[in-house]
Amino acid sequence: MTVTQSPGALTDEEVRDQVVAWLRENLPADWVKAIDEGDEEAFRMARAGVDYNDWCRRLGEAGWATPTWPQEYGGAGLDPSQAKIVNDELNKYRVHRSFNVIGIGMGGPTLLQWGTDEQRRQWLPPMNQHREIWCQLFSEPGAGSDVAGLATRAVRDGDEWIVNGQKVWTTLAHIARWGMLVARTDPDLPKHKGMTYFIVDMHSPGVEVRPLKQITGDAEFNEVFFADVRIPDANRVGDVGAGWSVATETLMNERVALSGAGSTGGANVGGGPVDDLVAAAKSSGAWDDLVLRDRLVQAVIEGRLVKISNFRAAAARRGGKRAGPEGSITKLFQAEYNQRLQNLAVDLLGASGMAWAGADDQAGAGATVRGFLRSRANTIEGGTSEVMRNILGERVLGLPKEPSVDKDIPWKDVKRNA
Numbered sequence: 001m002t003v004t005q006s007p008g009a010l011t012d013e014e015v016r017d018q019v020v021a022w023l024r025e026n027l028p029a030d031w032v033k034a035i036d037e038g039d040e041e042a043f044r045m046a047r048a049g050v051d052y053n054d055w056c057r058r059l060g061e062a063g064w065a066t067p068t069w070p071q072e073y074g075g076a077g078l079d080p081s082q083a084k085i086v087n088d089e090l091n092k093y094r095v096h097r098s099f100n101v102i103g104i105g106m107g108g109p110t111l112l113q114w115g116t117d118e119q120r121r122q123w124l125p126p127m128n129q130h131r132e133i134w135c136q137l138f139s140e141p142g143a144g145s146d147v148a149g150l151a152t153r154a155v156r157d158g159d160e161w162i163v164n165g166q167k168v169w170t171t172l173a174h175i176a177r178w179g180m181l182v183a184r185t186d187p188d189l190p191k192h193k194g195m196t197y198f199i200v201d202m203h204s205p206g207v208e209v210r211p212l213k214q215i216t217g218d219a220e221f222n223e224v225f226f227a228d229v230r231i232p233d234a235n236r237v238g239d240v241g242a243g244w245s246v247a248t249e250t251l252m253n254e255r256v257a258l259s260g261a262g263s264t265g266g267a268n269v270g271g272g273p274v275d276d277l278v279a280a281a282k283s284s285g286a287w288d289d290l291v292l293r294d295r296l297v298q299a300v301i302e303g304r305l306v307k308i309s310n311f312r313a314a315a316a317r318r319g320g321k322r323a324g325p326e327g328s329i330t331k332l333f334q335a336e337y338n339q340r341l342q343n344l345a346v347d348l349l350g351a352s353g354m355a356w357a358g359a360d361d362q363a364g365a366g367a368t369v370r371g372f373l374r375s376r377a378n379t380i381e382g383g384t385s386e387v388m389r390n391i392l393g394e395r396v397l398g399l400p401k402e403p404s405v406d407k408d409i410p411w412k413d414v415k416r417n418a
């Protein structure tokens, strides 16, 4: 732990000094020099030499990966406004962050809200140190937008639960050690009431993970099958039957995580900020095309809007508010904005967006086209844009709720595909 005094006793300047001192001591000297001198080429070379896993572990151990988490669970114990100072400095030094966002961004806040002290001590430190990767086992073939209709069953057997069923679209399940699982524990109750939330060890006997290949050629998500998988009751989060309330915490944090909150400069194109796109258009001559220029300016404006909206949401959290339905605003806008941006990036490439080779794959046309293809998922993952609009209509604007014919009848009597 780096924070050397009780967090509440530190001034903002002391927090900044501590994180900067830590970064300058822990980053390679050539990395720090490249940042100080604004030398992009030297920065790329310094970055390439760093062991990603080792770096993420050290950032977590120091508490900087999760600055608001209490110190006893591996965080820095800072309030949200001082955590922003930490994140600003990490962004300034352009450090790697863990890709374990399903854990850190969704599982962590859920355990902090609903977990026991023992559960938090067991799972939070290895999570924020990037030593144990997490996945989210909510969606099923017959339950995506209507996740409360899920059918995976958990049946109690003494101190354990026996789980059978199937999940789908489970990002990172192939490398995850732990999964947040929502399962049906009482089919006689209406759908929202008969579910329970568990943490499942993905290495347990009976868990089978099958990768799904995406349009990008990558396989970042999976099908997950459970055949008589045993979960200790000690891994239950919240009361039996309270799964929907616990899952709602995870989902609200998912929207915040997917809204671009905390990103340094809005969406990225081929790994670089939007402003790089403008610079590239100026040097290629695309800037002289009035229509393309108009779209570029619009993209820059929308990028700023995303950033400002996220600042506003972060300020509300600094004021002590938990993630709420307003996360749907930025989730919805960020998803549609990123698709417009990636379409534009491919249009700007012209014919060179159709074929590329060698070095152009990593940082040039290949990366841009991969970003374009990947962005198709943005309006689906973490809740579709249609569902976000429903949430905004009902819970932010106070419009009448959608009719729901199956809300009050036992789940087992709800009609579904066989």
Ligand SMILES: Cc1cc2nc3c(=O)[nH]c(=O)nc-3n(C[C@H](O)[C@H](O)[C@H](O)COP(=O)(O)OP(=O)(O)OC[C@H]3O[C@@H](n4cnc5c(N)ncnc54)[C@H](O)[C@@H]3O)c2cc1C
Residues within 6 Å of the ligand: 135, 136, 137, 138, 139, 140, 141, 143, 144, 145, 146, 168, 169, 170, 171, 172, 221, 377, 380, 381, 382, 383, 384, 385, 386, 387, 390
């Ligand atoms: C890249 C990616 C990663 C994902 N990772 C995970 C993960 O790690 N864990 C996990 O649990 N899930 C994950 N998902 C699943 C994701 O949450 C679901 O795909 C999403 O909630 C939509 O569910 P569905 O695919 O079953 O579509 P459906 O719910 O079947 O929807 C089909 C269509 O109907 C529309 N629709 C449905 N209900 C309504 C309504 N009430 N009003 C208006 N329109 C409606 C939808 O908008 C959509 O257009 C991931 C998805 C993607 C694309």
